[in-house]
Amino acid sequence: MKKILFASDLDNTLIHSHKHKSDSDICVELYQEREQSFMSPDAVTLFRKMIHQKNICFLPVTTRTIAQYQRIFFPDGYRPEFALTANGHILLRQDVPDPHWLAESKRKNIPYLPEFERLMKLLLQDTRFRHVSFADDMFIACACETPETAVLCLADYQHSTGLQAFRTGRKLYFFQPDADKGSALEKFKSLYPFDIIISAGDSEMDTPMLNHADIPLFRENQTDFAVSVLTCVLETALS
Numbered sequence: 441m442k443k444i445l446f447a448s449d450l451d452n453t454l455i456h457s458h459k460h461k462s463d464s465d466i467c468v469e470l471y472q473e474r475e476q477s478f479m480s481p482d483a484v485t486l487f488r489k490m491i492h493q494k495n496i497c498f499l500p501v502t503t504r505t506i507a508q509y510q511r512i513f514f515p516d517g518y519r520p521e522f523a524l525t526a527n528g529h530i531l532l533r534q535d536v537p538d539p540h541w542l543a544e545s546k547r548k549n550i551p552y553l554p555e556f557e558r559l560m561k562l563l564l565q566d567t568r569f570r571h572v573s574f575a576d577d578m579f580i581a582c583a584c585e586t587p588e589t590a591v592l593c594l595a596d597y598q599h600s601t602g603l604q605a606f607r608t609g610r611k612l613y614f615f616q617p618d619a620d621k622g623s624a625l626e627k628f629k630s631l632y633p634f635d636i637i638i639s640a641g642d643s644e645m646d647t648p649m650l651n652h653a654d655i656p657l658f659r660e661n662q663t664d665f666a667v668s669v670l671t672c673v674l675e676t677a678l679s
């Protein structure tokens with residue numbers, strides 16, 4: 441049987457926020473006692489099948505911080521053995537950061553720390569941002585009130601910094617230029633070999649990861665993208 445690595449983004453790929461919730465959806469994240477993220481019942485059924493399929497390794501690859509990732513409770517109390525958080529800067533093994541991976545990510549970030557500091561000062565003074573943080577000491581995450589404001593903010597900052605800048609919805613992210621989900625996936629593959637890599641994502645930040653996959657799945661306009669993705673993973677595993 442072929443060994444499959446399913447490297448997947450989470451938000452808007454496998455799970456979705458309350459903004460896109462249907463009545464029957466199942467909550468998979470609570471934040472400050474409020475239901476935050478969901479999966480459809482069909483996606484949950486397929487997810488359960490996937491985690492019982494022995495030749496599939498599910499690797500969440502997310503821009504969430506460790507704390508944000510650990511708020512997610514997957515169906516049946518399942519915890520993935522590995523997860524790449526902070527856009528690949530951190531490898532969690534049984535929910536604990538791998539010390540070697542972390543040390544290398546920190547070392548690679550050192551030349552960019554003055555720029556992170558300079559940019560943080562500017563963003564913290566910019567009243568268009570509601571939240572600005574140096575997330576997990578690895579990258580800048582900030583949020584505007586609306587996506588429209590975030591578009592304007594991205595235009596203002598992206599060309600005046602040597603960091604990579606991305607926007608998803610009303611959020612902006614700044615990473616050091618060599619760190620992305622693709623390089624993290626490459627490194628993971630070199631440590632843990634698989635026969636087939638399936639990767640799924642919905643944003644520009646997922647593109648480098650999809651470029652390293654044998655089967656890349658990018659969200660277009662699918663109504664339940666998680667169902668399409670999980671169906672493909674199961675069909676590939678059983679073929």
Ligand SMILES: [Mg+2]
Pocket residue numbers: 449450451452453641642643
């Ligand atoms: Mg996403």
